[in-house]
Amino acid sequence: MSNYTKMLSELNKDSLPQAGGKGANLGVLINAGLPVPQGFVVTTGAYRAHLEASGLKERIEKRIENIGKQDIDNMSEASKCISAWIEEAPMPVMVQEELNTTFESFFKQMSSGGKLLLAVRSSATAEDLPSASFAGQHETFLGVYGKEDVFKHVKKCWASLWSSQAISYRVSMGFDHLKVDLAVVVQAMIDSEVAGVMFTANPVNGSRDEILISAAYGLGEAVVSGLVTPDTFVLTKDGRIKEKSLGSKKLRINLMEKGTTTKAVSKEKQKSYCLGENELTHLIKLANLVEKHYGSPQDTEWALSQGKIYMLQARPITTDIADNEDLNILGPNDKIIYQGKKAPSGLQSVMEHCSEPPTPLDFAYINYSYQGVNTFFHDIGFKLPKDQNRPVERENGCVAISYHDSSLSPVILWKLPKYLIKCASKESKDLWKPVSEEMIAWIERIDKESRNTNDLVKYAKLMEQAMKEFSKLFYKRFASTLIPGSISVLKFEHLVKKTVRKENADQFNESLMRALPFRTALQNDAIVKVAQAAAVYGKESKIFKEEFDKFIEEYGDRPSVSMGPMVGSPTWREKPESVYKLIDALLCDTDLLDSEKNFKKQEDDYEAAKKQIKELMKLSKYRKFLKALEKARNAVIVREESLFFLEKLVACLRRLASKFGKLLVKKSLINEAEDVFFIFLEEVGSVAEGKLGIKEKIEKRKKAFSKVYAAHEKGVHWMISTGSIPKFEMKNKNKMDIENDPNSIQGSPASRGVYEGPVCIVRNPSEFNKLKKGDILVSPYTAPVWTPLFKVAAAAVTEIGSAGSHAAIVSREYGIPCVVAIDNITNILKDGQKIRVDGTKGIITLL
Incomplete structure (x- = not known):
């Protein structure tokens, strides 16, 4: 029984441990009756024998010990050492003898008196898998001729298992270095006129109904390596051409004895597609056959020679490919809520700030927020909308929004000027301070009442009351920050424009708003401190945990998803893994951990811009400018601070809802505490009283929500998928x-x-x-x-x-x-x- 070589026709889907991903896949294709060039595999057993005979396993293990994700220099040095050891070590005699016998037999079978040029390809055991492709991480050698060259290039393939990029890839994907072995495929080469890659499902848009083909003249290596811009074809599974794009195809790789050569493609050929209708039809048939045989979308390589198309490789597509689910969430009788041709400004605001699909309970937050906004606009002269904003539940459980804007009214002519005069002399920070204090007191009160209330009916009333009070606080946040802050910023920008001219204004405005101690900047400094603790002491250390807990205590109410806070979205406190990811990102770049250096640069830009302005103004004007600058900077600080406090309010509402969910579970009124977010605020009282059975509705809403979320992940906003606004x-x-x-x-x-x-x-x-x-x-x-x-x-x-x-x-x-x-x-x-x-x-x- 052969231990060190196997013919490709002897391999199947179970041959991965012996033949690696590429070898096993080629065996599957051959046994499926698909046109694949013949060849053999030098098995992983040969690779292991080579390491053991030379005592390399222990040396390698010691050399790669403690290599981390960002240790690029160490990876590079380790790669050079290990690759040299493998190539310089003599191949074990047993392996040489078996490889020699297999090569001689294959040469007689294939050469027919001519020269047999071969492809020698690496085939790792962790390669061409559904979860990781290892695309291009290990070496391929083309145009190899003669037994001595085959022996030499087999060792080069073994060495390529230890290239710096392969080491890095294994670290990032979590593979144990010494548990990945490498086989080598030795295969007859196809001297192709045209070659390329073919995806049996479109990896760009995720469609399973489309085939994506890239093709160029000569060997397929030109396409795979990115040497040329190929012709691209998007085809349907039933044979229609949906799109085609003419690539430049300026170069081609030609097969030569002992290697390849790159040549220019004639202008005439560059201007024409390299595949015709017949070839595309043949490729579509092969795509359907390959996908049907494997039962999943495949990334393939192919070559066209003398009118015949050969399959050179097939591996699973490692990126997400959509199932043929129906993303048309609306039923046949569901109408679009907003019928206008242009969405009102408020609706556009909802789209921007509520970027994630809302749960049914979130609609209370959305509607009460905009009720606060509309009340503010009414106070300055706008007309309140005739209808209240409200959620609209479809038959299938998905929820749309019926939104209505405030409208202009004649009273704005005297109300708005009066309000502007009142605000002109006031600073944002002075208006904001009492509001922030009121918000802190409100959070403390609601949390206390929540702790002291366990009666379901009373708790439901507390939730309803809290949401109404939230609307008033949202109003105050809006009133204290929007117009006063905008006035301060506009005055300042006008002054800058007059001083430095319009074309330079943006640059100065940017520099003069640097080094601001606003909330997000403070948060970034705080997380840098946590990351520094991780870098110096490690994530398991007491110091890191103390710094992390301190950070969460201050910033834990920030939402882990969505642009704006949502009642149904978990916070950083609930999902600390979101923060860990931020810390890991900072640890990727040591410069990011030097917050003082970064802040100093911003401060220098700020001071330099001020100095330039001072040189352009008289002293009296400069003093006025400094006051305007301070007001504008404070306006930015207050705006960010108000958002931070808004997140705290919403986190409080989420805590309130979460406890209500636990109380409902205790009474067996819902199945899981998180189900509470699939109850409308208008329903909580009836549910608490036991008058409304909600479990069935919740399941329907959750199912619809998951469908809306699936559409969201493919780039369809929830307001479109639910029919809140027209798709067009x-x-x-x-x-x-x-x-x-x-x-x-x-x-x-x-x-x-x-x-x-x-x-x-x-x-x-x-x-x-x-x-x-x-x-x-x-x-x-x-x-x-x-x-x-x-x-x-x-x-x-x-x-x-x-x-x-x-x-x-x-x-x-x-x-x-x-x-x-x-x-x-x-x-x-x-x-x-x-x-x-x-x-x-x-x-x-x-x-």
Whole structure:
């Protein structure tokens, strides 16, 4: 029985431990009757024998001990040592003999008197799995000729298991280094005229009904490595072409004896698609066969030679692919609530601030919040809406909102000026102080009453009363911060514009608002202190735990999801893992832990801007400017502080609801305490009295909520999916923005999501250290050695590539947006420039 080699036709889905992911998958394809080039595998047993015979296992174990996620220099040094040890060690005699026999037999079978060129590919046991692809982490060698070369390149493949990017990838994915073995696939090469990758489901938009094909001239390595921008085809499973995009295909990789060569593609060929209808039809059939055989979407490589298409590889798609669920949540009789062509400003505000789908109880928070806003606008001259804002429950349990704005009224002509005159002499901080004190007293009172109330009926009344009082506090927060603060900021900005001219005003405004001790800045300083404790003493230390507890005590009421606080959303106190993730992000970059240095830079910018203004003004005017500056800065501080207190109010309401849920569970009126968030506020009294059986309704609402949330995760706002506003409104708006915005640049979508941030141009590995956490990586291309950068980058943009290139695959696996195939983008953009990357639509926008 052979221990060290196996023919591909002998392998099946159970061969992973012997043949690695690639080898096992090729065996499955061959045995399914699909066209796959013949070959054999040098098994993982041969790799282990090589380590044991040379005593390398113990040396490797010692060398990689204590390598951490961010220890890039140590990874690189360890990689060089281990790779050299493996390549220099003699292959065990037993392995040599068996490999020699297998090669000779295969050569006779395949060569037919001609030269047999081979592909020698790494095949790790933790490779091509549903949870991790290890795309491009281990080496592949093409055009290998002769037995000696095969032996040499088998050892090179073994060594590639210890490349720095492979070590980093295993650390990030949680794989034990020494439990991952490597087999080597030796396969006859196809001298392809055209080749590429094919996804049997679309990994960009998550659709299972679409096939995504990227193709270019020559060997498929040009597409996989991102060397060229290929032709791209989006096809339906039944054979229709939905989209096609002509790639530049400027280069092609040709097969040569002992290797490959890269040549230019003629202009004529660049301008035509490299695949015709017949080839696409054949590929669609193969895609359907492969997916049917595996029972799941596959990422495949293929090659076209002399009219025949060969399958070179198949592996599971490692990113989320949508099931064919119906995202049309509305029933046939459900009408759109708001029928207007343009959503009112208040409705747009709801869309922005309530970014996550609300639970039924959240609608009380939303409606009472905007009731407070409308009351304020009524006081300054607006007309109250005729109808109250209210939730609208559909037959299937999903909940929409019926929203109504305040409207203009003639009384605004005298009420608003009177209010503005009253506010003109007042500062935000003076108006806000008594409101904040009232909020603290209210929280203490509600928490106390909650602790002292266990009677269900009384508790329901407490909840209803608390929500009404919350509306009044929301009104006071709005009244004390909005207009007084806006007046202060507008006056200040007008003064700056007059002093430094309009074109310089924004820069000065930004600098003069730096080094502000507002609540978010204080919170960031506090979390940096926690991260410093983690870095110095470790997360298990007493000091770290004390600092963490201190942070949660102060900031634990902040919401862990959604832009604004929601009653149904857990807080940081409830989900401390959200904070741990922030700490881990800070630990990725030691510069982020130096808060004093960061604050000093901001302070220097602030003082420099003040000094420049002083030089442009007379002393008397400068004194007035300083007063206006102080008022404007205080307005920003108060606005942030008021949001912080609003979060505390909502956290108090959440605590109130959570206890009510526990009381209802004790009486067996609901199944779980969290079910309380699926009860409308109008229902709590009847539920408490036992007059309303709510369990069945809750289950229906929860089921609908999960569907709304599924749509939300695919980019459909809950106000659209629930029919609160027409769907066409958002579609038209997006289309217009794309077509008319001269700052938008179209590329190819490669990984879903949207991110805005600063650009970092990285043209080659010597510039890797430029990239900082939160930057957008912009490069000509990426390759496996670049992989660690994707943990630091928040999005990626490349000049060449496709949905099957390295940048696309790794971006999707790390969950960051990616756009590829934007020619010359590294010269169009500049370091630090702000852009938006929309990986779903394949667009970047200059901001």
